[in-house]
Amino acid sequence: xxxxxxxxxxxxxxxxxxxxxxxxxxxxxxxxxxxxxxxxxxxxxxxxxxxxxxxxxxxxxxxxxxxxxxxxxxxxxxxxxxxxxxxxxxxxxxxxxxxxxxxxxxxxxxxxxxxxxxxxxxxxxxxxxxxxxxxxxxxxxxxxxxxxxxxxxxxxxxxxxxxxxxxxxxxxxxxxxxxxxxxxxxxxxxxxxxxxxxxxxxxxxxxxxxxxxxxxxxxxxxxxxxxxxxxxxxxxxxxxxxxxxxxxxxxxxxxxxxxxxxxxxxxxxxxxxxxxxxxxxxxxxxxxxxxxxxxxxxxxxxxxxxxxxxxxxxxxxxx
Amino acid sequence: xxxxxxxxxxxxxxxxxxxxxxxxxxxxxxxxxxxxxxxxxxxxxxxxxxxxxxxxxxxxxxxxxxxxxxxxxxxxxxxxxxxxxxxxxxxxxxxxxxxxxxxxxxxxxxxxxxxxxxxxxxxxxxxxxxxxxxxxxxxxxxxxxxxxxxxxxxxxxxxxxxxxxxxxxxxxxxxxxxxxxxxxxxxxxxxxxxxxxxxxxxxxxxxxxxxxxxxxxxxxxxxxxxxxxxxxxxxxxxxxxxxxxxxxxxxxxxxxxxxxxxxxxxxxxxxxxxxxxxxxxxxxxxxxxxxxxxxxxxxxxxxxxxxxxxxxxxxxxxx
Numbered sequence: 001x002x003x004x005x006x007x008x009x010x011x012x013x014x015x016x017x018x019x020x021x022x023x024x025x026x027x028x029x030x031x032x033x034x035x036x037x038x039x040x041x042x043x044x045x046x047x048x049x050x051x052x053x054x055x056x057x058x059x060x061x062x063x064x065x066x067x068x069x070x071x072x073x074x075x076x077x078x079x080x081x082x083x084x085x086x087x088x089x090x091x092x093x094x095x096x097x098x099x100x101x102x103x104x105x106x107x108x109x110x111x112x113x114x115x116x117x118x119x120x121x122x123x124x125x126x127x128x129x130x131x132x133x134x135x136x137x138x139x140x141x142x143x144x145x146x147x148x149x150x151x152x153x154x155x156x157x158x159x160x161x162x163x164x165x166x167x168x169x170x171x172x173x174x175x176x177x178x179x180x181x182x183x184x185x186x187x188x189x190x191x192x193x194x195x196x197x198x199x200x201x202x203x204x205x206x207x208x209x210x211x212x213x214x215x216x217x218x219x220x221x222x223x224x225x226x227x228x229x230x231x232x233x234x235x236x237x238x239x240x241x242x243x244x245x246x247x248x249x250x251x252x253x254x255x256x257x258x259x260x261x262x263x264x265x266x267x268x269x270x271x272x273x274x275x276x277x278x279x280x281x282x283x284x285x286x287x288x289x290x291x292x293x294x295x296x297x298x299x300x301x302x303x304x305x306x307x308x309x310x311x312x313x314x315x316x317x318x319x
Numbered sequence: 320x321x322x323x324x325x326x327x328x329x330x331x332x333x334x335x336x337x338x339x340x341x342x343x344x345x346x347x348x349x350x351x352x353x354x355x356x357x358x359x360x361x362x363x364x365x366x367x368x369x370x371x372x373x374x375x376x377x378x379x380x381x382x383x384x385x386x387x388x389x390x391x392x393x394x395x396x397x398x399x400x401x402x403x404x405x406x407x408x409x410x411x412x413x414x415x416x417x418x419x420x421x422x423x424x425x426x427x428x429x430x431x432x433x434x435x436x437x438x439x440x441x442x443x444x445x446x447x448x449x450x451x452x453x454x455x456x457x458x459x460x461x462x463x464x465x466x467x468x469x470x471x472x473x474x475x476x477x478x479x480x481x482x483x484x485x486x487x488x489x490x491x492x493x494x495x496x497x498x499x500x501x502x503x504x505x506x507x508x509x510x511x512x513x514x515x516x517x518x519x520x521x522x523x524x525x526x527x528x529x530x531x532x533x534x535x536x537x538x539x540x541x542x543x544x545x546x547x548x549x550x551x552x553x554x555x556x557x558x559x560x561x562x563x564x565x566x567x568x569x570x571x572x573x574x575x576x577x578x579x580x581x582x583x584x585x586x587x588x589x590x591x592x593x594x595x596x597x598x599x600x601x602x603x604x605x606x607x608x609x610x611x612x613x614x615x616x617x618x619x620x621x622x623x624x625x626x627x628x629x630x631x632x633x634x635x636x637x638x
Contacts, residue, residue: 038625041623041625042623042625042626045620045623045624045625046620046623048620049618049620259615259618259619262618263611263614263615263617263618263619264614265614265618266613266614266615266617266618266624267610267611267614269614269624270610270613270614270617270624270627270628270631271598271601271602271610273624273625273628274598274601274605274628274631274632274635275594275597275598275601277628277629277632278594278597278598278600278601278632278635279590279593279594279597281597281632281636282590282593282594282597283590286593291586291589291590292582292586294585294589295582295583295584295585295586295588295589296578296582296585298582298585298589299368299578299581299582299584299585300578300582301364301365301367301368304360304361304364304365305364305585305588305589305592306357306360306361306364307361308589309589309592309593309596310596312589312593313593313596313597313600316593316597316636317600317635317636
């Protein structure tokens with residue numbers, strides 16, 4: 001056993017003992033792809049697959065964080081431990097993720113049964129889905145009973161992330177004008193449960209009718225996604241949501257269902273992992289200054305990009 | 320010269336003569352990555368780079384299509400030819416892209432100076448940015464003076480697409496509650512021009528104040544993105560927008576500016592192209608049934624995904 005894997009083994013034992021500081025360090029290592037992090041993930045993998053992972057998505061301002069916090073409180077009363085991965089749209093202007101994280105961390109700081117990690121949507125191409133999946137795996141392997149992944153629900157990126165979960169909760173709010181249809185395109189299909197939050201606002205009934213109308217057009221499986229109305233700020237409807245999540249958990253226990261879903265998710269993830277891995281390799285082969293030089297020559301029309309890519313692909317394969 | 324490249328040369332000559340049916344066929348070929356399409360792109364590349372490409376982005380329901388149509392009409396009055404690439408969120412439920420396309424096509428059908436192509440946001444991983452870039456290149460090389468690319472403006476995907484353009488117009492609408500900040504995170508930074516559409520609605524002034532407030536926090540370059548108020552349905556403000564686009568065109572003519580921007584865009588595109596290319600290669604090496612089998616074994620915890628990826632990466636390199 002090499003020194004690195006010895007070190008990793010120690011880390012993995014400590015991690016699985018529930019040490020929160022070790023967990024934070026491990027998550028940072030995995031997020032930043034620090035040396036040894038792949039070894040750590042390999043070591044933790046056999047202990048994963050026990051947590052129920054729930055993806056919660058909705059437009060900005062739908063009240064995701066508040067609902068997730070309420071849900072976490074509900075599960076804590078049942079003595080189940082929670083990991084929360086909050087994926088925040090971050091901007092150079094607003095620095096949203098960091099601020100939100102701090103505020104929420106303070107509130108739950110005293111309860112080691114809730115672990116919150118915020119992640120920013122900016123950064124490396126395609127890197128966020130990978131990072132989220134790996135962080136989720138760490139939380140799972142370290143014994144969290146539930147992993148809640150919250151993300152803004154528009155764009156392929158978010159769909160990719162939410163696909164990692166065992167179940168998907170899609171949040172809507174009233175008063176989005178006549179945009180309901182277009183906003184949820186691509187997200188509607190992946191919902192196992194719908195939540196209409198801010199259901200005390202005008203228009204909640206209309207949102208429900210629209211969901212029902214869209215559902216009536218869709219192919220029906222055995223599970224017809226229920227619609228739960230909540231007011232996350234007051235906690236109204238949260239125990240109903242908890243019950244419906246329980247129903248879906250029961251549904252997933254039908255022979256083969258959870259395994260099928262996870263196998264399908266792993267198929268998508270394998271492709272993403274492969275793409276990310278190959279890209280890392282490509283970046284090694286074509287260092288940044290060379291890339292910049294080639295890009296400038298293309299912009300000047302001194303070369304065509306298609307031949308450049310063929311040459312570099314060739315070089316990656318030979319490396 | 321091989322038979323394929325002879326065929327392609329003929330196609331490319333016909334294309335550049337302005338034949339609309341040839342254009343449609345070429346775009347379909349490029350979109351579907353038909354055999355010979357890379358050769359066609361290589362051949363067309365030297366003729367590209369003349370069109371001004373404008374990315375127009377905004378939330379669903381902001382009125383992008385209407386504004387783009389108004390802008391196209393304005394340019395037609397100046398006798399400039401237009402290519403429009405409309406990236407629509409498509410859903411298995413709504414089939415939005417196709418319907419929208421038909422309606423718009425009918426209206427412009429009689430004017431060969433406007434060519435509209437709708438593209439769906441669903442489909443192959445990372446494939447949309449590539450397809451959009453290639454279609455834009457075809458339109459450009461075939462002599463369109465302007466290429467307008469419209470897309471829903473949230474998510475990394477959309478940012479990647481809009482980055483292809485020489486300039487970016489970000490559309491906002493009043494009445495989005497207090498979400499203005501979060502919605503535009505990630506998009507604010509790439510705006511060269513802001514449009515507040517539906518500016519006759521209540522709250523337009525507030526949106527403008529918020530943009531100004533965010534701008535005051537940002538680093539200032541030579542160009543401070545102006546804010547134009549429009550009502551696309553009536554056409555109000557469209558000629559002001561046209562004028563501001565003209566100002567930015569003039570700004571881009573400063574020595575090196577357009578070239579710098581295009582070189583930066585090509586750098587991002589090269590990475591994306593490389594990733595897509597390598598992924599195509601990976602899919603050849605690991606065919607779908609094998610992928611499905613591996614994914615199932617991972618879901619059953621018979622293997623860990625990290626070792627699988629290492630083995631496949633190895634295999635891709637050796638292939």
